[in-house]
Amino acid sequence: MTLLEGLTPVAATGLFPLAWLMIAIPLVVAGLLLLLGRVTDGFGHYVATLAPIASFVVAVALFAGLLGRPEAQRAVTVPMYTWIKTGSWTVEANLLIDPLSIVFALLVTGVGGLIHVYSIGYMAHDPGRRRFFAYLNLFIAAMLTLVLSDNYLVLFVGWEGVGLASYLLISFWQHKPTAATAGKKAFVVNRVGDLGMTMAIFTMLAMFGSSSFEAVNAGASKMSPFWVTLLGLLLLVGACGKSAQVPLQSWLLDAMEGPTPVSALIHAATMVTAGVYLVVRSHAVYAETSVAALAVAIVGTVTLLAGAWIGTSKDDIKKVLAGSTMSQIGYMMLAAGIGPTAYAFAIFHLLTHGFFKANMFLGAGSVMHGMADDVNMRHYGGLAKSMQITYWTFLMGYLAIIGTPFFSGFYSKDSIIEAAWEKQPVLGALALIAAGVTAFYMTRLMFMTFWSRKRWQEGVHPHESPAVMWVPLVLLAIPSVIAGMVMNSWIGGWLAPAVGGEVPVGVSWLPRVSVIGLVTLAVVIAGVLVAYLVFGRTSIPESVPYTRNVFTIMGRHDLYGDTFNEVVFMRPGEALTRGIVALDDGVVDGAVQGGASLALGLGGGLRRLQNGYVRSYGLTMVIGVIVVGLALVIGRLV
Amino acid sequence: MLTILALLPLVGGLVVWFLKGTMARYVGLAVALVTFVYSVVVAAVHLRGTDLSEHQVWIKAFGAYYALGLDGMGLLMVLLTTLLVPVVLLAEQRSDEEGRWGGQVWTGLVLILESLSLYVFLATDVLLFYIFFEATLIPMYFLIAGWGGPKRARAAVKFLLFSLAGGLVLLFSVIGLGISFANQGAPSYLIEDLVKLNVSPSTQMLLFLGFFVAFAVKAPMVPVHTWLPDAAEQATPATSTLLVGILDKIGTFGMIRFCIGLFPEASRLATPVVVVLALISILYGALAAIGQRNMLRLVAFTSVSHFGFMVLGVFALTTQSISGTIFYMVNHGFSTAVLFLVVGYLARRRGSVEITSLGGVFQVAPVMAGMLLLGGLASLSLPGMGSFVGEFLVLAGTWSRYPVIAAVGTLGTVLAALYILIMYQRTMTGPVTEQTREYVTSDATWRERLALAPVILALLVLGFFPKPVLDITDQTAKQSMTTLNVSDPAPTVGQGR
Amino acid sequence: MTALLVPLVTGDAVAFWICGPLMVAAALAMVLFRKAVYSALALAGVMVNLAIIYASQDAPFLFVVQIIVYTGAVMMLFLFVVMLVGVDSKDSMVERIQGHTVASVLAAVGAFILLAAYVGNSLVSKTTGVGEANAQYGGNVQGLAALLFGKYVLAFEATSALLITAAVGAMVLAYAERLTPRLNQRARAKARIAEYAANGVHPGPRPSSGVYARHNAITSPALLPDGTVSQDSVSSVLITRIGLPDVDALAAPTKKAFAAMEAAQGADEEDV
């Protein structure tokens, strides 16, 4: 099948050997900012902002370079050095520039650069600003490593690197115990996902003696069904951890403890989508195993429903957006699980989501900035007038996410729903319903934040954020609107060679009119209407209203994900830990101490023999001599 | 050349013994640095292909030789030792008042310990190895008994008894080995001769057991690990660094060089049991670490877990896992050094390393917290740290032979994240507690930073550019595989590039 | 007759059969005597007999050494110490450790059987005799000298070092350190006067023993000016052991002589 054969990478020429600069620049800057310490307090954030922009420039240049190549040569391997070589295994730390990775690199550096600019304003008064920017740069470097690597093991380095950056940034305000806990939780849950990831890499090394994409793509079809399914499921576990998919979703909501730019960059636009990237990258594996592919789709569907559900019942603006992020990534996973036809849609949605969700998160940050860092939407209201730029940019994001025709989300999400409908009608139907729910909760957010009456707390004076913050908002709002139209006709063909999809025909910037598309639109409108009926016409209470609605209660409790973890893992884990410590002190060490007591007792018994009389000792000695003599005699006789 | 290398710190240690105060410190540090530089020179000469081995008849009747030599693993252990000693000397400076003996005695003992350890790693004669294996206990005993917590004497005795018990079993095996070999011809304790030993499987198994038990005590494996937490808790952090970073490595070092090198058949037979034991160590150590309330004990238990990984790697019997184990041994030395020494810095200020006695340290001492985090990340094997490469190769190598075992072992990495991050969270983050503000008044001094800088640097460099070192470890690993007469499991599907 | 007797009874056999039983008897006596002095003398007896057996075994040098060094020096040292440590002390023969005596004797018997069996087992019945060896250097002493200063010279030197060390060691051990400062004459006088002031003890020296015309033994008491006996003039030990001699009895012969002389003078005057 031609679909399975990706591009054969060609050697790097021209600008391509400089690809490593993309990673190196932010990494070096991060290192310098951390090492030089207070010296760089004054200018560090400017340097740090320049770093991703410089990487972006390199990425654009490489992108142009790829565009200029014939389709068959659009995968370039940039050799760097041999990372690990032992026995028969060799792991090269090479970079792979292909349509998929360069698109990702552009997203990371582009959105990342804007968020850096935004952060200059957002973190202006924070004493740890230098550290913040250093971590951000570290993140950019790690994320680029993740997407640019040409094998799974180096990918894993970036994978863990972004995990580290995420940990550091979530718990950036580590003096708050909640932030510290949230960071730890994110890291640990990610580690659980990494179990799958590492074991997947073990499997690759054991099966192919290599972990490079090329070797895995080539060898996947030769694996036994058991192993290839296992490999697919293991990769899925990894993806679940990083992309906050059920059942490893619980960390993402807590991760909102981090500064808002972090939520925008890491927990909306880039890092959390790494799981989708991983699945798409492993398309050759999933092509061999329908079970694992189905599992991906199911996980995606469950998550997109769960995320939307949570989004409907939260009052914390960032948590609503976080639920929404889960949900949107669920869409991507669903697409990735559907198979070759939808890989491009997954990445497409990933990109558009990156734009509009980053836009909305930054908008939320701007709102919080104006509202004295209050995140409770019940204390907002009527902000459309006092924060106009924020409002309009946010509105663009809103229209994009609910799937308003001609806005970016419309193209990408509808494509996924359609594809799902064709392949797995049940999942497609669920995705369709979720589209309505999305419209509902986003409209709710808009009402509670921008449109309804003012419910401001005392002493809060909303104001528009400085230019350094709203310029990125505007710059992100533009692609939120137009990205769909621009890329719709292009992305499928561009990615096809890298992800093994087929080049779609007959797509243009005009939306295709289909039954499913119309139904989706109807559902979305219904969602908006319901939200209008519920929130637009009645006043919104300032405190959390009592409800007996089971759905709302469950949503407010994150669908009891934490409770589940606590009951199933934490409690028994703690008990086990205590048990082990008690075992160690009592039994293992106790045996040692018991041995010591036994020796003491034995000594006490023997001490009676040691009565202190010299002559007694003499007698003992003589008896000893006799025994030895007898032994010798007997020995000789025998 | 090797003899000079090994004797240099001994001479230095004896000289330092007779000096006083700061003079002793500086001279001790200088000696350690000179030894390090010299060891680098030795390494360079060795890597250029010069044969440095030395060979003198020592006790003719037993066939014992004064024989020293270097191989890949030995070279790395020597470098680890010579690097850690100056770091420790720089990081912890004992004044005359605190211990049982003067500060110069401490420095002297550390240097003497270094010398003995070097001999252990260099000896290519089993009897010579045994002598120094036991001799290292002496300075270590005094280091534990002389400085540290109130129950240190007890801890020192416990350490000594465990080690001696292990050593005794080893002695039986060493004697048995000598006799078995002498029965076949001229007596010899040289490793190169002993590999030709040809005895019945049951005898080989007995001899193997003797060696293994001694090394298991040393390494510490569950259930003979209980001396380590006590010793680490009561001794000074610097002593613990040397204990875990260098001395305990003798355990895994011995397993590779002697257990596998001399008794390949027995090693193959014992593999299932040992691998399960290693697995128990990994999980048990990690779980116990999570439950600890004292940071030093916690770090000690993490080491139990990490040594589980190493033993697993050795007995998974693949090139990758053995090579990874050796690599891991080096990096584990570095990562525990960072953890122990930073905890030591804290202990100096706070006077206690109970987890509950600290809180919010990050805000008063960010550099110290950062170093602890780096050490912790190395301990939980974050990619980019050298320990990741080691642990990964161990597990990947194990997976290629025993997937289920490796899968269970991988759980240890999740637990590692838990114990490190819980500790970090409770002590370093959150609001600053009153006691912390009162006692932790200064961040790490330049001296303290300088001491740890090379170690952290080494961890990072080895994490990103492990290949040169892996080339060295591969020599030993491949040699072991040849001795074992085992080949790596071939890739199931096709051959990668 | 003699020709027949020679192989049967030789000098060494005679010596053996006479000295052997004596030695056993003396050794037993040594163990059984309760007084250490007797034990020491019994041991000396054993050694002398042993010396004779040496002599009969063609070892004249050892014979002499045994007598001079062992019996003469070592045993005398023993006796000195016995005197020093208490001649009178007697060992009580009541055993304090339960079953010790029985066990000891049993152990000894066991040891004897073992010794006899073991050493005897390795015996040869043919005796070469050392006559030839003695003759090699012209005599037993010369032969031994050749050995000691030749083959065993190192051991010999070592023994010399050992002996010196032992001598030094003995001096160090037996030396009793003075714990109080030595009293000088002045201090003593002071003490004496103080004692006199406090208790009325006579500060001067004690009176010397009495001197009589025919008796000046240390037992004779001196007379005070009033003619009574001074108790202090005789050692109290002597008083308790033999009692005070009767002063009148001591003086009696002189008085008798004076009386006779006076009588003779009277007779002379009568004559005149």
Add this chain to the structure above:
Amino acid sequence: MNPNYYVVLAAILFTIGIVGFLVRRNALVLFMSVELMLNACNLLLVSFSRVHGNLDGQAASFFVMVVAAAEVVVGLSIIVMIYRARHSANVDNENLLRY
């Protein structure tokens, strides 16, 4: 003359020495018992010297005497010291070695 007789004699003497050493309590007598045992050994040495026809046994016997002399000197001075401290030469007193 058959050397076995000497061996038996020496064994008897040695045994008596053992008995003396074990049952007597006076340190001096203990010493004497030791001397007796040494002498028994000397007797054996001399006898075997004669059996084998060389003088090495006699030389050894000589060394035994020297060592015995040294031992006696030191031992006796120790006894004197003990006596001075404890006014007794009884080895059972207070079963000293117990403490």
